[in-house]
Amino acid sequence: MSIGLERIQETFFDPVILWHSLETLVVIGLPNTILLSVLASLIGMAFGLLIATGLMASTVFVRFPCRVYVDILRGLPHILTIYLIGQGLPLAGLSIFGRDTYSYAALAIGLIEGAYMAEIFRAGLQSVERGQIEAARTLGMSSAQAFFYIMLPQGVRRVLPPLTGQFILVIKGTSLVFLLGLTVSQREIFSIAQDTAINSANLSPLTAAGLLYLALTVPMTYGVNAWERRMRMGSRSAR
Amino acid sequence: MMTAQAMTPRKDAGIRFDAVGKFFGTHKVLDGITLDVPKAMTTCLIGPSGSGKSTLLRCANLLERPQEGAIFVDGTEITDSKVDLDKLRTRIGMVFQHFNLFSHLSVMDNVTLALRKVHGMKRDEAEAVAFRELEAVGLKGFERRRPSALSGGQQQRVAIARALAMKPEVMLFDEATSALDPELVKGILEVMRDLARSGITMLVVTHEMRFAREVAGQVVFMDQGKIVEQGSPDRMFDAPESPRLRYFLDQVL
Numbered sequence A: 001m002s003i004g005l006e007r008i009q010e011t012f013f014d015p016v017i018l019w020h021s022l023e024t025l026v027v028i029g030l031p032n033t034i035l036l037s038v039l040a041s042l043i044g045m046a047f048g049l050l051i052a053t054g055l056m057a058s059t060v061f062v063r064f065p066c067r068v069y070v071d072i073l074r075g076l077p078h079i080l081t082i083y084l085i086g087q088g089l090p091l092a093g094l095s096i097f098g099r100d101t102y103s104y105a106a107l108a109i110g111l112i113e114g115a116y117m118a119e120i121f122r123a124g125l126q127s128v129e130r131g132q133i134e135a136a137r138t139l140g141m142s143s144a145q146a147f148f149y150i151m152l153p154q155g156v157r158r159v160l161p162p163l164t165g166q167f168i169l170v171i172k173g174t175s176l177v178f179l180l181g182l183t184v185s186q187r188e189i190f191s192i193a194q195d196t197a198i199n200s201a202n203l204s205p206l207t208a209a210g211l212l213y214l215a216l217t218v219p220m221t222y223g224v225n226a227w228e229r230r231m232r233m234g235s236r237s238a239r
Numbered sequence B: 001m002m003t004a005q006a007m008t009p010r011k012d013a014g015i016r017f018d019a020v021g022k023f024f025g026t027h028k029v030l031d032g033i034t035l036d037v038p039k040a041m042t043t044c045l046i047g048p049s050g051s052g053k054s055t056l057l058r059c060a061n062l063l064e065r066p067q068e069g070a071i072f073v074d075g076t077e078i079t080d081s082k083v084d085l086d087k088l089r090t091r092i093g094m095v096f097q098h099f100n101l102f103s104h105l106s107v108m109d110n111v112t113l114a115l116r117k118v119h120g121m122k123r124d125e126a127e128a129v130a131f132r133e134l135e136a137v138g139l140k141g142f143e144r145r146r147p148s149a150l151s152g153g154q155q156q157r158v159a160i161a162r163a164l165a166m167k168p169e170v171m172l173f174d175e176a177t178s179a180l181d182p183e184l185v186k187g188i189l190e191v192m193r194d195l196a197r198s199g200i201t202m203l204v205v206t207h208e209m210r211f212a213r214e215v216a217g218q219v220v221f222m223d224q225g226k227i228v229e230q231g232s233p234d235r236m237f238d239a240p241e242s243p244r245l246r247y248f249l250d251q252v253l
């Protein structure tokens, strides 16, 4: 019994290895994970907003391709998309970022996130009351002006909490880029943990990585929930 | 209540509906509407719910496009596909039942946004106009508030000031007081009455029969997408000819 417990402790919670791996994880892995998440999210937001407006377009020729994009990228396993884009683009001769795996990784995750964020943005934009758009049009604003000055600022504001929630998913999603093979200094949390775990024949580095991910995601999740609650209450008392 | 300065410079236009027909799907909501809305006068549209009053009003600035007939504003056919709609709409102000203020903007920005983005005014120039219009509707000192921090009556005043700031030649009101608490209705009707006296052309959908009687130069009764009867308010209310108008007045008075 106690032998079993000890083995568990040694395998997952070896204090020396834990502590040791945590240093590399925090110094190299954490900044890379955050940088990759932010980059991918920025790409995702830009794409998402573009696709969202496309999803609301009046012509099928715009709406249809956008819908297909969203359905495909949300329907595929992320690991497959990341592999196809991250390995596939350079293989197919489309080396837009040279040999920088990191950029392909950011693009791949960004494209995936674009599909999810498109649906989030669309919901936000469509939640803006049609009456406000009509009011803008009766004042002589073009549909583009009504979109930029009325719909966009309100729609985006309303989806900030779900967008932040999506960012938490991106943080976790970046762990998949290990399969593209990163250079030593580019490794994010999971790659480092995996490498260290193999080298030390012990899983404690993965435990350390897990703790680090939780330290990022759990507070953010609670923050987002509180934020959403406050926005809901605010809008109720406002109306 | 309204200052002369905020109300004066306005060239008035009339609206003419010529055999206007409008379908939603197969449902004919407007059926052969021919109506003159004379310049510098208030025309009140009355009628039961679903009779097509809002739809007719919304055709006047082409928020709804009719499938039949033609509409003229100041002699120009606006149903012509070559008409610049955005430009046309700056000449026609509209006030909605539910105010439709821009909820992310302050009262001041609600009024100045179109002045700046459509008329290309500088901010201080636009704010000077807005200050005047807001004062005219009794909202001096509310410039920095958000719409959500205003009562319904105050929100509707902002909406009126926002429309008037564009210096429209025609004002459309769609049940501007229907969403208001009873005690706030009077104030808005007063603003509308003052505006009518300023000599602008108004087309007003309303359930306020007293207002129609006092302010309107012409009352138009609609039922089932058609104009059933029209005339001066005294004639319409004191000597209704059609049974349908008589029945309607019995219900509402």
Ligand SMILES: Nc1ncnc2c1ncn2[C@@H]1O[C@H](COP(=O)(O)OP(=O)(O)OP(=O)(O)O)[C@@H](O)[C@H]1O
Residues within 6 Å of the ligand: B024, B029, B047, B048, B049, B050, B051, B052, B053, B054, B055, B056
């Ligand atoms: N966008 C729309 N799509 C389909 N039908 C519509 C639409 N707007 C209005 N209608 C229908 O057209 C008819 C006339 O509507 P309208 O809003 O013009 O009536 P109204 O006289 O303003 O009524 P109320 O006094 O209730 O406001 C109604 O039967 C309504 O259901």
Ligand SMILES: [Mg+2]
Residues within 6 Å of the ligand: B053, B054, B055, B174, B175
């Ligand atoms: Mg109506």
